[in-house]
Amino acid sequence: MKHHILKKSNIDSFIKELSKKMKVVAPVKKWQNNFVFDEINSAEDISTDDYIPTILPPKKYFMPQREVIMNFFKKGKEFEEEIVVSKEKLAIFGIRTCDLAGIQCLNIVFNDKPIDIHFLSRKENIFIIGIECLKYCDEYASCCFVNSHLPNGGYDLFMTDIGDSYFVYINTQEGEEFVEHLKLPKAINQDFQKLEEVRAKKRATFKNEVNIDSNEVSEIFEKSYNSKIWEEVGEKCVSCGNCTNVCPTCYCFDMEDKLDFNLKEGKRIRSWDSCQFETFAKVAGGENFREERALRQRHRVYRKFKFSYDKFNRFFCTGCGRCSRTCMANILLKDILVKMSEEVKF
Ligand code: SF4
Numbered sequence: 001m002k003h004h005i006l007k008k009s010n011i012d013s014f015i016k017e018l019s020k021k022m023k024v025v026a027p028v029k030k031w032q033n034n035f036v037f038d039e040i041n042s043a044e045d046i047s048t049d050d051y052i053p054t055i056l057p058p059k060k061y062f063m064p065q066r067e068v069i070m071n072f073f074k075k076g077k078e079f080e081e082e083i084v085v086s087k088e089k090l091a092i093f094g095i096r097t098c099d100l101a102g103i104q105c106l107n108i109v110f111n112d113k114p115i116d117i118h119f120l121s122r123k124e125n126i127f128i129i130g131i132e133c134l135k136y137c138d139e140y141a142s143c144c145f146v147n148s149h150l151p152n153g154g155y156d157l158f159m160t161d162i163g164d165s166y167f168v169y170i171n172t173q174e175g176e177e178f179v180e181h182l183k184l185p186k187a188i189n190q191d192f193q194k195l196e197e198v199r200a201k202k203r204a205t206f207k208n209e210v211n212i213d214s215n216e217v218s219e220i221f222e223k224s225y226n227s228k229i230w231e232e233v234g235e236k237c238v239s240c241g242n243c244t245n246v247c248p249t250c251y252c253f254d255m256e257d258k259l260d261f262n263l264k265e266g267k268r269i270r271s272w273d274s275c276q277f278e279t280f281a282k283v284a285g286g287e288n289f290r291e292e293r294a295l296r297q298r299h300r301v302y303r304k305f306k307f308s309y310d311k312f313n314r315f316f317c318t319g320c321g322r323c324s325r326t327c328m329a330n331i332l333l334k335d336i337l338v339k340m341s342e343e344v345k346f
């Protein structure tokens with residue numbers, strides 16, 4: 001991997017050069033402590049240092065909330081289809097390590113057969129620039145528990161603040177070409193030393209936030225399927241679906257065919273769905289496999305730590321804390337995990 005240096009005083013020209021090539025989005029403060037990924041034109045618009053995870057994760061660019069995936073037209077007596085894939089070039093600046101892990105999870109799912117060309121086409125055209133957090137965003141985060149607090153691939157460029165400069169990691173050909181275009185100097189020994197000092201401080205700050213050894217998670221989930229915890233959580237939950245909408249690794253969707261009034265053409269639209277909605281598991285004939293909120297909550301948490309682990313060998317929780325931060329019923333993921341662990345041990 002190649003390493004370069006970007007002086008903080010040059011960050012604006014970095015953004016402006018990038019903007020000449022493609023649309024650039026980055027975390028922007030909207031009100032109080034609420035941040036969103038939004039289009040920017042200069043470095044002044046960006047909140048890189050103080051931002052807590054954005055309301056919606058960057059998944060909104062890889063898999064929009066509502067997306068036309070096919071147009072269809074009547075030709076004679078038959079309908080013909082035209083698959084719609086986006087090739088819009090986009091750069092996302094300032095993605096934190098937890099959200100990089102979220103994109104990696106989606107990438108695994110949508111590369112699994114049958115592959116999802118809509119996601120993959122967007123992914124191919126998105127230039128990802130990650131940025132490292134050196135302090136905790138807030139008390140909801142559990143990134144160290146799931147090991148998503150450190151960079152682990154999934155970016156074109158990645159930056160770590162080492163004082164008056166950013167230490168820049170290059171991970172792709174496209175990233176390298178952009179760094180060469182900017183003529184960024186190579187990192188020297190002194191820069192590596194600064195990086196090590198920054199990392200040492202980070203290691204002292206970031207500790208396993210739920211005090212459960214991640215090797216024990218599998219066993220805890222094996223033993224907790226019939227726990228009374230799910231009844232307790234189900235009693236509080238109001239089934240709003242916010243926790244899944246804001247989750248960087250939730251990808252369930254619904255499909256709808258909209259036929260035009262002329263009955264000759266239409267669109268197939270997919271939009272985000274939520275396993276927390278009562279209708280989600282309802283099937284033809286009226287059967288509902290998860291009618292109770294307790295079962296839906298259990299399903300959500302098992303999807304993050306058990307089912308995904310069994311299938312893909314990784315947790316689908318990145319510890320971003322969004323589900324807890326957004327929950328109007330104050331259902332806190334870390335509390336659920338701690339209770340599960342205590343119940344299994346005693
Ligand atoms: S955000 Fe909270 S109340 Fe809403 S569905 Fe999720 S757990 Fe239930």
Ligand code: SF4
Binds near residue numbers: 249317318320321323
């Ligand atoms: S389950 Fe909650 S903490 Fe984990 S990735 Fe999803 S929103 Fe973030």
